[in-house]
Amino acid sequence: MPYTLSNGSLEIIMKGGVYENPVIQVLGFLKLEEYSINEKYRLQISDGKYYHGYAILATQLNHKLYSGELSLFSVVQINKFETVVLHNNENDRKIIIILDINIIARGKEVGRKLGNPQLWIGASASAAPAQTPTLKASPASTSRTPTPLAGTSFNTSAIDSKFTIPIASLTPYKSKWCIKARVVKKDEVKTYGKLNNGKYFKLVLCDDGGEIAATAFNDDCDKFYSKIEVDRVYYISSCKIKLANKQFNKLNNDYELVFQTDTVIAECCDNVSTLPTVKYDFLSISDIANKSPDAIIDVIGVCKIASDLQERTTKSTGKILKKREMTLVDQSHSAITVQLWGNDAEKFVITTNTIIALKGALLIEFNGCKSLSCLSTTILQSNPDLPDAHRLRGWYDHGGASADLVNISTGGGGSAGGRTEWITLKEAQTRRTRCADKSEYYNLLGVIIYTLSDNVVYKACPQENCNKKLENIENGMFLCKKCGKEYPNFKYRLLLGGTISDPTGDHKITAFNEVAESLLGKSANEVSYLLQNDNEGYGRLFDEINFKTFLFNLRDNYDNQTRLQTVVMSAQPLNYKDANSRLIKSIRALSEIQV
Known part of the structure; x- marks a missing residue:
């Protein structure tokens, strides 16, 4: 099959001209070792007449290299790119930053170099037209002047809407730059320091080719917080560019921005249709099951279950955190639990049967169960206007x-295989195997008929990663036999035992701290307070959950191959619409009657 390259397009681009959607061939690629956080690759590209060895692939396109779509001899169409001049002592070098491509043919299909391209040797980049670094401006962006934020400094020489560069090309080596970016997330103001006398807020910015975090501290926090709004687009310049701290910043960018005294921000007044929007790289939920923990995931799904707002006390600082959970499902016939924290848990509206899109969630794994946790940089959207959402x-x-x-969040390895089918206690009994190294996971619709109120609260080791029950050694100190240390303090935890029932029988269960708190609707500290100060209220707490119906996710395992222990992994209030759909489906299957 013949492939037609955009002959001579590189010469036009390198001379500062405009060439829309050039078709080029990849003649080689090299990993840049100086980028250790997010891998970057330099490509050698050819238009059939000339070749150029300094084309940088934007990090959001790395997956095309990893998958093999983009390889040696591939023919691609470049949809978006940016030219940037790098200055050094000897001469200036112009590079091309590739932001978006379409694969026309894979390398193995082409199998050879097309044409006889020669190395492009033009005038030095410093002699090129003063339009670089530049990205071709839309008519709307050249016709309006950026509007400075009220109460902030504004220097028209610092921001020129015609000479913006993409986020993907930002580096600490650039002295003068301007980006045009949409604010896709804005956190609440937070404090820091022993006296909480410092304050800051964080933003997530995006354009058509990348994303970056930005932080404003103290005076800059006061100056900009009330002026910047989510989903609006701004020209931003004169921030400090520093390496991103990947412990806290999981965005796909090596760098992050810090606002400074001379930072300039002006609102963009272009037509909305020309403005950058969030770019997703969705994975199906079934594919997420094969990803390693700590991966950063984009996912879209229908909210099947949404929990109420819960409070959790951090073990290290004692601060109270707000938490919500939702279960998403998609066309891969899979489900996953998503955890929201803090401001997201309180303010993001979650309702069942709503389509939720997440960008940049953290994949976590516990006891073989995988779930997603929202970070400070995670972007959430409800019912987005996207083709994936409509499908x-x-x-x-x-x-x-x-x-x-x-459901990949309810464990694996058991005969139920983590499936969301509901089984009965009698069916669970027939599935059990007396194997100490194998756990059985299953879902069951049951009623709590009895809970033990004795010895529910216990004093546990205060260390974050240890929940061992402490022993009072009668000298004002408590001994943790697991850690081998004595402590003057402790944390309260719950261990709730009880019995559940369904039409086929009864069964004893155990719920550990987080699940027990969810069932009782109280934190361990609150339950301990009632136990010590309000016996009547303490007893009423257990009476109120008896004879309530829950959808339980349970784990069966045998202790020393003799004693069965059934642990509640989660307990969700019944979704009656879902339950009715399942009953109707069962009636159809058993009776062959259409209901």
Whole structure:
């Protein structure tokens, strides 16, 4: 098959001209070792007449290299790119930053170099037209002047809407730059320091080719916080560019911005259709199951279950955190639990049957169960206007709502395989195997008929990663036999025992701290307070959960191959719409009667 390259396009681009959507061939690529956080690659590209060895692939396109779509001899169309001049002592070098491409043909399909391209040797970059570094401006962006934020400094020489550069090309080596970015997330103001006398807030910014975090401290926090709004677009310049701290910043960027005294921000007044939006790289939930922990994930799904707002006390600082959970499902017939924290848990509206899109969630694993946790930089959208969302809605409304699903957040390895099918206690009994190294996971619709109120609260080791029960050694100190240390303090934890029932029988269960708090609707500290100060209120707490119906996710295992222990992994209030759909499906299957 013949492939036609955009002959001579590199010469036009390197001379500062405009060439829309050039078709080029990849003749080689090299990993840049100086970028250790997010890998970057330099490509050698050819238009059939000339080749150029300094084309940088934006990090959001790395997956095309990893998957093999982009390889030696691949023919691609460059949809978006930026030219940047790098200055050094000897001469200036112009590089091309590739922001978006379409693969026309994979390298193995082409199998050879096309044409006989020669190395492009032009005039030095410093002699090139003063348009570089530049990205071709849309008509709207050249016709309006940026509007400075009220109460902030504004230097028109610092911001020129015609000479913005993409976020992907920002480096600490650039002295003069301007980006045009949409604010996709804005955190609440937080404090720091022993006296909480410092304050800051964080933003997440994006354009068509990348994303970056920005932080404003103290005076800059006061100056900019009330002026910047989510989903608006701004020209931003004169920030400090520093290496991103990947312990806290999981965005796909090596760098982050810090606002300074001379930072300039002006609102963009262009037509909304020309402004950058969030770019997603969605994974199906079934594919997430194969990813390693700590991966950063974009996912879209229908909210099947949404929990109420809960409070958790941090073990290290004693601060109270707000938390919510939701279960997302998609066309891969899979489900996953997503945890929201702090401001997201309080203010992001979660309702069942809503389509939720997440960008930049952290994949975590515990006891073989995988779930997603929202970070400070995670972007959430409800019912986004995206093709993926429309396809998902069609699937869910036409059978997906009642489909059997594999829930990757409820464990694996058991005979139930983590499936969302509901079984009875009698069916669970027939599935059990007396194997000490194998756990059985299953879902069950049951009623709590009895809870033990004795010895529910215990004093546990104060260390963050240790929950061992402490022994009072009668000298004002408590001994942790696991850590081998004595402590003057402790933390309260819960261990709730009880019995659940369904139409086929009864069974004893155990719920550990987090699940017990969810069932009782109180934190361990609150339960301890009632125990010590309000016996009547303490007893009423257990009476109120008896004879309530929950959808339990349970884990069976045998202690020393003799004693069965059933642990509650989660307990969700019954979703009656889901339950009715399952009952109707069962009636159809058993009776062959359409209901």
